[in-house]
Amino acid sequence: MSHEHERLVIIRHAPYSSNALREGLDVALVAAAFGQTVSLLFLGQGVLALLKEQAAGAPGQKATLPTIDMLEMYDIDQLLVPQSALDALNLQAAQLVDGATVVADDTLPELVQRHSYVMNF
Amino acid sequence: MLHILNKPPHSEAAAQMLSTVAEGDGILLIEDAVQALLHADWQGWDAAADVSVCVLKEDAASRGLSGAALNSQAILVDMEGFVELTEQHTKILSWY
Amino acid sequence: MSDESLYRYLDADEQIKLDPEGYLVEQGDWDEGVADLLAKDEELTLTEEHWELIRVVRDFYARYEMAPAMRPLVKATKQALGEEKGRSVYLMSLFPGSPPKRLARIAGLPKPTNCL
Incomplete structure (x- = not known):
């Protein structure tokens, strides 16, 4: 499958910490x-956006x-999460959506390489 | 792909960048990232095969790291060099 | 995102406030009668076919907290009403122009973001 004109959006921020997550999803x-x-790649704190037990939004804020x-x-x-990002947060795959x-x-360099448009949030 | 890092070399942003650097990519260190000059053992200096690491001269100088820069394996670039780098690479990814 | 400022009233009794783009200022004002008024306001008469789609976008909003753009609207319609109706041509025939915007407006939802 060619990824020549596909976009990769990298999400690195947790819900509620800033507008970065919201902007990336937008x-x-x-x-x-x-x-x-x-496709979306969740790195670091961004993985927290995928926790399936997230409840309604914090007061005055939209839920993720x-x-x-x-x-x-x-x-x-394609909601991709590297194993190390899970490990760093002591999370199991079953806790994600x-x-x-x-x-x-070790698939990340190739993943980023093959997308023509990559954006970091 | 040119990766531009403006966070310290041992920050989460730096680690995330390093996890995605591929053979033949370029790395440009600006702002706080120039502190990498103080860490000869920083993983980024040998992130992948054929990766050149550039440091923005102005940011190193303003932080008192010109001496460290001369003793490092970094390629020093000025603002003009910065612009040239962004022209050489078809894709640019900022890590902040 | 709908504007919170009042621009005009939908009804003669001046009970139902609309923003400059014609969306309800108060989502809570919506009911089926209001939907009919909103439709009449843009010279549409709502049939059962229109209502099916209004329910699709209201369900979408209840679940995802956003009104759908065209691509997800087509997909949601396909899932709820089947392949025949889950097409942009069908949506255009009932809500000419921009189906996502007109549907959101008549369904009493905020204006869809990410939408032409």
Whole structure:
């Protein structure tokens, strides 16, 4: 499968810590709404956005989980998490939403390399 | 791919960058990232095969690291060199 | 994101506030009667086919807290109403112009983001 014109959005920030997560998801949704193929890579704190037990938003803030769940409606079904990011947070794959895929760390350079557009949030 | 890092060499952003660097990529250290000059054993100096590590001269100088820069394996670039680097690479990824 | 400022009223009694783009200022004002008024406001008459789609976007919003753009609207319609109706041509025939925007407006939802 060619990834020549596909976009990779890297999410590195936790819910509620800043606007970065929200902005990254928005960029992914806009690109998908315009017909682009988009994959998401969650690094570091970004993995916390995928925890399936997240409840409603902190006071005055929008919850993250409904948006994560919505990604598949935009045909964004590659939610990639390196094993080391899970390990660093003492998390198990079972704690993540069903759509998340754990990948080996040594696949990351090639993953980033093969996407023509890569954006960091 | 040109990776631009502006966080310290042992920051989470730096570790995330290093996990994605591929053979033939370039790394440009700016702002706090120039502290890597104080760590000869920093993993980034040998991140992958054929990776050149550049340091923004101005940021090293303003932080008192010009001497360290001369003794390192870093390639020093000025603002003009920075622009040239961004032109040489088709893709640029900022780690902040 | 809908504007919170009042621009005009939908009804003669001046009970239902609309923002400059015609979306409800108070989502809580919505009911089926209001939907009919909103539709009439853009010269649409709601049939059962329209209502099916209004329910699809309201369900989408209840689940994901956002009104859908075209791509997810087509997908959600396909899932709820089947292949025949889950097409942009079908949506365009019932809500000409921009189906996501018109549907969101008539369904009493905020304007869809990420949408033309």
